[in-house]
Amino acid sequence: MSETSAEDRIWTVPNLLSFLRLLGVPVFLWLILGPKADGWAIALLAVAGFTDWLDGKIARAFNQTSRLGRLIDPAADKLYVFSTIVGLLLRDVIxxxxxxxxxxxxxxxxxxxxxxxxxxxxxxxxxxxxxxxxxxxxxxxxxxxxxxxxxxxxxxxxxxxxxxxxxxxxxxxxxxxxxxxxxxxxxxxxxxx
Incomplete structure (x- = not known):
């Protein structure tokens, strides 16, 4: 596999973890603002933080870095931060x-x-x-x-x-x-x- 095609990969474990983190953003907002299921919301934030660390480790250890990963990983991070600060602001936590x-x-x-x-x-x-x-x-x-x-x-x-x-x-x-x-x-x- 050439280096160019490796960079164009979509289906990698790190990308899957980043996609899952992206899917967790609306779930987190619903948990914190809807039913106020704080335990589940905190658990989801903890899992998001862990998978953020894990996807980078896996990408480097198994040479699964990609252009898509460099795009969606920081996007997922920013969406989590944004949704979290909005949710916590609306709940008067921060x-x-x-x-x-x-x-x-x-x-x-x-x-x-x-x-x-x-x-x-x-x-x-x-x-x-x-x-x-x-x-x-x-x-x-x-x-x-x-x-x-x-x-x-x-x-x-x-x-x-x-x-x-x-x-x-x-x-x-x-x-x-x-x-x-x-x-x-x-x-x-x-x-x-």
Whole structure:
């Protein structure tokens, strides 16, 4: 199998895991906003976080990386973060300012897409800091959700959840700023040619 055809693969285990994560997004929103089945919603978030880690491990270990995987994996991550912050905001679990800071970063990064396209680039590779930020946020939200309940675990979950949320948000913005540096370098290189 040539390298080009390997990159064009669709039916891989990592892609299947990413598709399943995508299918879980509306289920999560229904669980949190409809029947308010919080236990199932938290379990679904935990499974989504685990499969996010697992699909990357499998892709690298078994040479199952693909163009589609590089597209749907971050898309699934972003949809989970977006749906989770909206659901938790509507349930009064997280404050509006956290949602504004996270969505503000997304709008900031997306605003550079026309510049990339103008110079012939589609998208940049996801930076390690972006992955670390997503990791933190994927752990923060279930913990903050647990913290909104009563029980022995609530205080522990609140402290750990806010630690992950603040670290994740900070890293998310840092990765966004690095993205801008990358875009500026690409534009400068394109102008030299």
């Amino acid at each position: 404050p509006w300012w956290l949602v504004a800071v996270i969505l503000g970063r997304e709008l900031f990064v997306v605003s550079f897409a026309p510049v990339l396209r103008k110079h012939g680039y589609k998208a940049l590779q996801v930076h390690f800091l972006g992955k670390a930020a997503m990791f933190c946020l994927m752990y923060a939200f279930p913990l903050l959700f647990l913290a909104s309940h009563t029980g022995w675990y609530a205080d522990i979950s609140r402290v750990a959840g806010w630690a992950f949320a603040l670290w994740g948000t900070g890293l998310y913005w840092w990765a966004g700023l690095l993205y801008v540096v990358q875009v500026r370098q690409l534009v400068a290189d394109a102008k030299k040619e």
